[in-house]
Amino acid sequence: MTLLFIGLILWTGAHLFKRIAPQKRAAMGDKGKGLVAVGILAGLVLMVIGYRGAEVIDIWYPPIWTVHLNNLLMLIAVFIFGMSATTGRLRGRMRHPQLTAVRIWAGAHLLVNGDLASIILFGGLLIWALLEVVLINRSEPWDRPAPGHAKKDPVLIAITLVMFGIMTAIHAWLGVWPFPGY
Structure with missing residues (x-):
C-alpha cells in the first residue's frame, strides 16, 4: 500500500504543480516539463505496482x-x-x-x-x-x-x-x- 500512496501523491503533485505554484513551474522553463512528466510516469508506475501488490x-x-x-x-x-x-x-x-x-x-x-x-x-x-x-x-x-x-x-x-x-x-x-x- 505504501507504493500505492506514494504513486498517488507523485501523480497528484506533478499534475497540480502548475496550478498550485505557477510561478515556480514557469521559472523551470522547458526543463520543468520533463520533470513533471517524470513525476507523472513515476507516480503511474508506483500506483500500478502498489495496487497489484496490495493485500x-x-x-x-x-x-x-x-x-x-x-x-x-x-x-x-x-x-x-x-x-x-x-x-x-x-x-x-x-x-x-x-x-x-x-x-x-x-x-x-x-x-x-x-x-x-x-x-x-x-x-x-x-x-x-x-x-x-x-x-x-x-x-x-x-x-x-x-x-x-x-x-x-x-x-x-x-x-x-x-x-x-x-x-x-x-x-x-x-x-x-x-x-x-x-
Whole structure:
C-alpha cells in the first residue's frame, strides 16, 4: 500500500504543480516539463505496482449487476475521453472531457471493487480529477472551440468501440474478465 500512496501523491503533485505554484513551474522553463512528466510516469508506475501488490482487504462486496453498469459507464468514459481529440461536431461541448472521463472511470471502478486498495486508488484519482477541474476553472477562462463537421462524429464512435475492445482485452489478459456470465 505504501507504493500505492506514494504513486498517488507523485501523480497528484506533478499534475497540480502548475496550478498550485505557477510561478515556480514557469521559472523551470522547458526543463520543468520533463520533470513533471517524470513525476507523472513515476507516480503511474508506483500506483500500478502498489495496487497489484496490495493485500486484498475487502471493505464491501459489490453486487454482480454493478459489473454491467461499470461496463456501460466505461464505454461512456472512453467516448467522452475521445471528445478531447475529436474534430467533429462534439468538439467544444464539454470543457474537461479527459478529466470527466477519469471521474466516470474512477466512479465506475469504485462500483465494482470493494477492496481497500481499489478504494484508495480509484477514490484518490477521482478526488484528483475533481480538484484539477476546480483549479483549472478558477485559473483559466475557457475559449470554447467551434464545433467541427458532423461527418467526423462516426469516427469518434468507431475509435471508442475499438479502444473499449482493446481495454477489455487488456483486462482479460490481466485475468479480470469484465463480462461475467459470458
